[in-house]
Amino acid sequence: MMIRRGARSTLALTATALAAALTLTACGDGGDQGPDGRLNVVASFYPMEFLATKIGGEHVKVTGLTAAGVEPHDLELTAKQVGRVQKADAIVYLKGLQPTVDKAVAGSEAKHKVDATAAVPLEDHNLPEGHAEGDGHDHEGHDDGHHHDEAAGDPHIWLDPTRYAAVARSVGAEFAAADPEHAEDYRRNTDDLVGRLTALDQEFKDGLKDAPNRTFVTSHAAFGYLAEAYGLTQVSINGVDPESEPTPARMADVQKAAKENGVTTIFFETLASPRLAETVAKDLGLRTAVLDPLEGVKDQAEDDYLTVMRQNLTALQTALGANTNASANAGASTGTGPAATTPTS
Ligand SMILES: [Zn+2]
Structure with a gap:
């Protein structure tokens, strides 16, 4: 260029x-x-x-x-x-x-x-x-591409x-x-x-600790460490490769997990197609929202790691039914606002 x-x-x-x-x-x-x-x-x-x-x-x-x-x-x-x-x-x-x-x-x-x-x-x-392990599935899940x-x-x-x-x-x-x-x-x-980063970690801890739902569904399995850090469970449609196609068995597993855990929202990300998430959400009558894995930031004049992570926190709180007033206190001094929910279309 x-x-x-x-x-x-x-x-x-x-x-x-x-x-x-x-x-x-x-x-x-x-x-x-x-x-x-x-x-x-x-x-x-x-x-x-x-x-x-x-x-x-x-x-x-x-x-x-x-x-x-x-x-x-x-x-x-x-x-x-x-x-x-x-x-x-x-x-x-x-x-x-x-x-x-x-x-x-x-x-x-x-x-x-x-x-x-x-x-x-x-x-x-x-x-x-x-996702059942050692359940007699063959090895095809072993290299998801x-x-x-x-x-x-x-x-x-x-x-x-x-x-x-x-x-x-x-x-x-x-x-x-x-x-x-x-x-x-x-x-x-x-x-x-x-x-x-330590302050951000505390905001996540405070913001998610009382969330009644603990399970979230994403298209791309990018949030395993985040889930582990805050006591949540990630269910992913795609595994770690954002572009792979899930098998029908995988789709059935995701739908079952969503129903059993009171999931309200299917998350998709900014850099990959939302099509899969939309399909799953439609089948289950659920909402979709963005959870950004921060693998790239489109508008770096507007956003950085810290602002996008706060948008992620707000999105998770909404999806998991957390009391956002409680966390508004924790985030008040750091610029978390209601506009943080990205209206990506
Ligand atoms: Zn990734």
Whole structure:
């Protein structure tokens, strides 16, 4: 993508203030470490990019490999992107989510590689609660057409703010090692972000603890860690691959679980088609709503990890029948508003 000269200097001016929003916009040009001596960081997809920009601040130039609004699973890299990974000063990625990125990182000479899964071991959430195990089904559920499966585990650790904070700490430590001159700034930025994530975690705890329903249905099984963190049960239509097609047996399981657990809402996500969720909801006479796995943020000037997570909290509270007044207190100081329910069509 070409960016006109005038547009570019505007980007440069506002980049530090709106780093998360704008560095991605600029990712089509440049690539080498600038003459300004900033740390040249490559981040594999949105949640890694958010950490890198928040923690790196003005001392880093972050290049995202996954464009805004693109589903990161199964990303293919261009030769130019592979070159950029090779030349990066530091890389922030999540091993097991994007095989082509893993390969490029393995071949990179970057001295500073942060693998999110080194900070947070992955768990296996492939079989949702209520899905019978060892029941004589054959092995077809074993490779649902995705690659971050049995060996790697569920990659969606960023959807648990506590686990995400652990990844933030490892990013901060690595940036400090890569650029000791600014270690103090990285430490301060890390502490600030971890503080925000800790507050977010508390909002989720407070906001969901009294919800009478504990089961939610999603199309893509991205919320296993979130469910575990707040005592909820995720039932997924699709498994961890957002684009796979469920079997009729799987659909029957989901419908049964929805009926048995008083489910009111079938969640779909922003980057994949809502068709499946709509079909299931229609069959059961239920509502649909958005639960955003934050694999990409379309409008980064408008939203970031923290605002989208608060939208997710509101959506879960509504679906699970939580008393939203109780949590409004917890969230009042942090900008949670009624407009948080995204009217995505
Ligand atoms: Zn996913």
